[in-house]
Amino acid sequence: MSGSIQDTFFEECEDLLEAMDEGLTAIEGGEHDQEVVNAIFRAVHSIKGGAGAFGLDELVGFAHKFETVFDELRSGKLEFDTALIQLLLRSSDHLADLVANARDGGTTDQAHHDVLIEALAKYIPEEEEDLTFEPMGLSGAFAPEPIMDDSEKTFEIRFHPLKEMYGTGNEPFFLFQALSELGELSVRLDDSELPGFDTIDAEESYLAWNLTLITKDSQDSIEAVFEFVEGLCELTISSDADPAEEADALAALNAAFGTDAEPTADAGQPDPFEQPAPAKEAEVSAPVEEKASLPKTETAKTEQRGPKPTLRVDLERVDRLINAVGELIINHSMLAQQIANLDAGDVRDVETELEGFKNLARDIQEGVMSIRAQPVKPLFQRMARIVREASSATGKTAKLVTEGEATEVDKTVIERLSDPLTHILRNAVDHGIEKPEGREEAGKDKAGEIRLSASHRSGSVCIEIRDDGAGVNRPRVKQIAIDKGLIPENAELTDSEIDNLLFLPGFSTAKEVSNLSGRGVGMDVVKNAVTGLGGRINISSTPGKGSTFTIILPLTLAVMDGMVVSVADQTMVVPITSIVETMRGSDEMINNLGADGTLLSIRGNFVPICDVAGALGLRQCHDQPPGVYLLVETETGQRSALAVDDIFDQRQVVIKSLDGVCGNIPGVAAATILGDGKIAMILDPESIIAASPSAAAFDTERRISNAIAS
Amino acid sequence: MQSQAEVKQVDHEVKHTQFSEFVSFSVAGQAFCLKITQIREIRRWSPVTILPHAPSDVLGVMNLRGAVIPIYDLSARFGLEQTEASERNVVIVVAVHGKQVGLLAESVSEIISINPEEIQDTPQVDSRNTMEYIQGIISHNESMVRIINLDAVITAPEQVLL
Amino acid sequence: MKTKVLAIDDSRTIRNLLAAALEEAGFEYHSAVDGRDGVDKYADVAPDVVITDINMPILDGFGVIEELRGTQINSKVPILVLTTESAPELKSRARAAGATGWITKPFDDQSLIFALKRVTGAAA
Numbered sequence: 001m002s003g004s005i006q007d008t009f010f011e012e013c014e015d016l017l018e019a020m021d022e023g024l025t026a027i028e029g030g031e032h033d034q035e036v037v038n039a040i041f042r043a044v045h046s047i048k049g050g051a052g053a054f055g056l057d058e059l060v061g062f063a064h065k066f067e068t069v070f071d072e073l074r075s076g077k078l079e080f081d082t083a084l085i086q087l088l089l090r091s092s093d094h095l096a097d098l099v100a101n102a103r104d105g106g107t108t109d110q111a112h113h114d115v116l117i118e119a120l121a122k123y124i125p126e127e128e129e130d131l132t133f134e135p136m137g138l139s140g141a142f143a144p145e146p147i148m149d150d151s152e153k154t155f156e157i158r159f160h161p162l163k164e165m166y167g168t169g170n171e172p173f174f175l176f177q178a179l180s181e182l183g184e185l186s187v188r189l190d191d192s193e194l195p196g197f198d199t200i201d202a203e204e205s206y207l208a209w210n211l212t213l214i215t216k217d218s219q220d221s222i223e224a225v226f227e228f229v230e231g232l233c234e235l236t237i238s239s240d241a242d243p244a245e246e247a248d249a250l251a252a253l254n255a256a257f258g259t260d261a262e263p264t265a266d267a268g269q270p271d272p273f274e275q276p277a278p279a280k281e282a283e284v285s286a287p288v289e290e291k292a293s294l295p296k297t298e299t300a301k302t303e304q305r306g307p308k309p310t311l312r313v314d315l316e317r318v319d320r321l322i323n324a325v326g327e328l329i330i331n332h333s334m335l336a337q338q339i340a341n342l343d344a345g346d347v348r349d350v351e352t353e354l355e356g357f358k359n360l361a362r363d364i365q366e367g368v369m370s371i372r373a374q375p376v377k378p379l380f381q382r383m384a385r386i387v388r389e390a391s392s393a394t395g396k397t398a399k400l401v402t403e404g405e406a407t408e409v410d411k412t413v414i415e416r417l418s419d420p421l422t423h424i425l426r427n428a429v430d431h432g433i434e435k436p437e438g439r440e441e442a443g444k445d446k447a448g449e450i451r452l453s454a455s456h457r458s459g460s461v462c463i464e465i466r467d468d469g470a471g472v473n474r475p476r477v478k479q480i481a482i483d484k485g486l487i488p489e490n491a492e493l494t495d496s497e498i499d500n501l502l503f504l505p506g507f508s509t510a511k512e513v514s515n516l517s518g519r520g521v522g523m524d525v526v527k528n529a530v531t532g533l534g535g536r537i538n539i540s541s542t543p544g545k546g547s548t549f550t551i552i553l554p555l556t557l558a559v560m561d562g563m564v565v566s567v568a569d570q571t572m573v574v575p576i577t578s579i580v581e582t583m584r585g586s587d588e589m590i591n592n593l594g595a596d597g598t599l600l601s602i603r604g605n606f607v608p609i610c611d612v613a614g615a616l617g618l619r620q621c622h623d624q625p626p627g628v629y630l631l632v633e634t635e636t637g638q639r640s641a642l643a644v645d646d647i648f649d650q651r652q653v654v655i656k657s658l659d660g661v662c663g664n665i666p667g668v669a670a671a672t673i674l675g676d677g678k679i680a681m682i683l684d685p686e687s688i689i690a691a692s693p694s695a696a697a698f699d700t701e702r703r704i705s706n707a708i709a710s
Numbered sequence: 711m712q713s714q715a716e717v718k719q720v721d722h723e724v725k726h727t728q729f730s731e732f733v734s735f736s737v738a739g740q741a742f743c744l745k746i747t748q749i750r751e752i753r754r755w756s757p758v759t760i761l762p763h764a765p766s767d768v769l770g771v772m773n774l775r776g777a778v779i780p781i782y783d784l785s786a787r788f789g790l791e792q793t794e795a796s797e798r799n800v801v802i803v804v805a806v807h808g809k810q811v812g813l814l815a816e817s818v819s820e821i822i823s824i825n826p827e828e829i830q831d832t833p834q835v836d837s838r839n840t841m842e843y844i845q846g847i848i849s850h851n852e853s854m855v856r857i858i859n860l861d862a863v864i865t866a867p868e869q870v871l872l
Numbered sequence: 873m874k875t876k877v878l879a880i881d882d883s884r885t886i887r888n889l890l891a892a893a894l895e896e897a898g899f900e901y902h903s904a905v906d907g908r909d910g911v912d913k914y915a916d917v918a919p920d921v922v923i924t925d926i927n928m929p930i931l932d933g934f935g936v937i938e939e940l941r942g943t944q945i946n947s948k949v950p951i952l953v954l955t956t957e958s959a960p961e962l963k964s965r966a967r968a969a970g971a972t973g974w975i976t977k978p979f980d981d982q983s984l985i986f987a988l989k990r991v992t993g994a995a996a
Contacts (some may be wrong), residue, residue, distance in 0.1 A: 008885055009885035012883065042929060046927075050883055053885065054978075167970050168970055169950040169972035169991065171950075174989070174992060177993040178990040224986070228972055228973030228990065231967075656778045658771075662761055665761060666762075668761075668762055679771050679773050679778055681759065
C-alpha cells in the first residue's frame, strides 16, 4: 500500500517540479509576481511534506533550505537579483535530481549538494536556518515508546479552561474521554466560580474540573492529551508517587535502554493553582497582531478553480486498451478478407455493416489515442535546464525560448524525444552559438537565443529548434567529410547536402571532443532516434544567422496508413506519408546508367530506382523486373523510385515495435500484424534508399538525371 | 553448502532445487533440455516472417497472440547445421530477459525429473560455443542430455542507440 | 456512525496518506484539494472534524479556519492544522484563528488517530 502511495508521491513531484520550473522561468523572465513566488513556495513545500512522510531526509533537508529562501522572498525580506535567480535555477535542477535519486536510487553529487546548501544558507537569516522540522508536541508519548514502569499511579488533575479555549473547538468532554482510555477516570465538576445568574458573562469561563486518573501510563501521556489546549487552560497534574523518585527511577531505566522519557518540569511542581508558564501565554496573545497582517487571499478567490477535472489512469490500462483496439482493427481486416474470400453471392449488405464497424473502430481508436496525447510543455521545460547547463559549461550565454508548449504529442514520443532534443540543444550551444565576444563583433546580442517550438502540421507534429548562432561552417563540414572518407574529394554538393552531412554516422565537427556534445555521439544518433519514432529530421542553415533543425513526427506511434506491398515473396508495408505516387512499371520507363545504376523516367524526369529486395538483402540481383514503383521523396527533397513486386492495398496498420525483438534493422522501421495473422515489416524508405547498393553512386546520378531532365 | 556456493551461479540455480522438471528435445540429433519453468508453450512450426539482414540463426519473427517474437534456430545457434524447418518441427517459446522468444527444435521428447545431484558439470571440450551454451549434462536412459544455459544462448536484446 | 473527517490538502501524497491511515482506523474520509474547495465541501460533507494544510493555493489554511469559524458558517467543529511548520508563531496564529490543534508532518498514524480522538471523542 505504501508503495503505491509513494508512487503517487513521485508522480506528484513531477507535477510540482514542473510548476516550480514554470514559476522560475517566469521569474527569470522578470516576472516577480507575489503569486508566482507563492506557487513555487507551495510546490517546494509540498515536495518537502511528502518527502518527510517517506523519510527522504536528504530531499527534505534540501527542500527546506530552498523553501526557506522562497519564504524570505515572499515575505519581502529578500529581493531577487541575477545571482539569486541563477542559484534558484540551479537549486531547482538539483531538487529535481534529488527527487529522481530518491525514486530511482541514484547517488547525489555530494559536493554540488553542499555547495548549493551553503549558497542558499547565505540568503537565510541565522535563526530561521536553524528551524528544523522535527515532530513536536507528541514527542514524549509516542514512538519510540519510552520504558514505563508497570505500576499504577494515581494522578490528580485540575483542568480549568480559559475562555479562549471555547473558540478553538476543543471540547473538555472529549479530552476526558481520551484520558479515560489511559485508565480509570473520575470527573468532578467544580462550578464554585460560577457567579449568580444575573451577573454571568457568556464569554467568560467559570467551570473547572477536578479529575482523578488511575493509570499505568506516564505523566507525559496525560500531558499529551492536553497538548492542544496548552496555554488555553490552567492545568495542573500531580501524582501520588514521589515525583522526584519516580523521575529518577525512570530516567535511570530509560538511560539504560537509550530512550528519553523527557520528564517535564511540571512533574516536580505539585502546586495545583500554578499558572501556565508565561511563555505559553505569550503564544496566545502574540498572534492577534499578526492576524492583521495575514496575506490577503480574497483576491485569489474569484480566480478560476484550477484545471478541468481530470482522471489519473495507470498507463498500462491505456496501453491495454490501445492494444485491444489495435486487435479490433486487425480483426476487422481479417473479417473483411474472409468475407471477400467467401465467394458468396451478394455481400453488399455485409460490406456496408462492415464499413460501419470500421468507422466505429476508428472512432474508438482516435479516442483512445487522444488519451495518450500530452502537451510537450514538461519536455520543453526540462530543455531549459539543458541549455542552462550547456551555457555554463561552455562559458556562453544562451537563452531558450519556447513556443507551442500546449501542442499535444503521444506520451512515448515525448519520452523518446528527450534524448535527441537534449543532444541538438547541446550542439546548438556548443557549436552553434558563438562566444559572447564573437557575437558582439557580429553585431548580435551577447546572449544567444535558441527557439524551441512545437506545432501540428497536417497530421504530424513539427518540432523546430532554431538558434541564432553562426550557422553550419560548410567549408569545414565538407572538409571533415572528405577527410573521414565520407564523401569523395571532388564531390560537388549543394548547401543543403553539406548541412545534411552532419547526420552521417561517424561525423563530428568538434575539433576536440568536448565533454558536452561530444561523448562520441554524433547527430546520426539523433537522426536514428527520430526515424525510430517514424519521424524525419532536417537541417537548414544560413551562415552568420543560425541553424534550424526541423523534426517531423507522426501524431501517434500506434497506427499508421500503409501501402501493403510484396517484396521477394514477403508482404511488407510502406508508410503512405512517404509515398508521392505509385505506378506500374514498363520496360521503356527504365534507363540504365553506368554499370548498375537504373533510372526511372517519369513524365520526362529521371529518378534513381532503388530495388527494395536488394536493399534488404533478400535478393541478390534483379532476376525479375519489378512490377511496381513507389515514388518517394526524402526530407531533403530527393526523389527515388522504390521498386517492389506488387501492390495489394492501402490500409491502416497497427505498429508493433521491434525494439527488444531485434536490433536496429536498416530499412525496417517496425512491424505490423496483417489480417491473416502474419507479421509484415514496415519499411523505412529513407534508410532503404541509404542501404541501396546504388546509393553510393546516387548523387552523381541524380545530378546527371536533373541535367537531362532540365 | 560450502561446495555448492563455489559452483557457478547458473549451476547453483539448477542444483539448488530438489527434483526439477525438465523438458527434453532434440536439436540436430542431439538431446537437450530446458527447465520446465522456463518454457511458456510449445507450438508446431509455421512459416515465419523473415527479418532482413538477420544472422543465419535468426529465422524471423512470428505473431504470438498479438506480440512479435523472434524465432531462433537452436541448431544454427549451437554452431551445428541449419535446420530445414518443416511442419514436423516445433517452436519452444521461452521467457528470457523478460521477453518471449521462440526456439526451433526438431522435436520434443519427454518431460524428465532430475535430481540436482545428478547434474554433472560440462566436461572440458574444445568448443567454446558448447561450454558457453551448456550449463551441465545429465545421463538419462543411458544417453546424455545437455542442459541449455538459456541466458547465454539468448543474450539480452540489443538496445537501440541513444 | 463513523466519524467523518474532511481533509484539506493540496498534496495528493498527503491526501493519500491520510486516506490510508484514516480509513484503516475506521473513519469516513473526505478530501478537498485546496482551501476554497475545503470550505465548499464542508457544507456537503458536514464533517465531525476538519484537517487542513496551511500552505495551499487559492485559500490557505488560516483562511479556511477563519471562514469556518466566521459568522457565515460559524462552525464549532474541531479543526486540526496539518503542517510541516513547527514554528510556535504559526501554531499560535492558527490557534488564534480558531484551530483546535495541530498535527505535524510527517505524521505517524498513531499520533494522528490520537489527535483525532482528543478532539472528536471518536471511538475509532
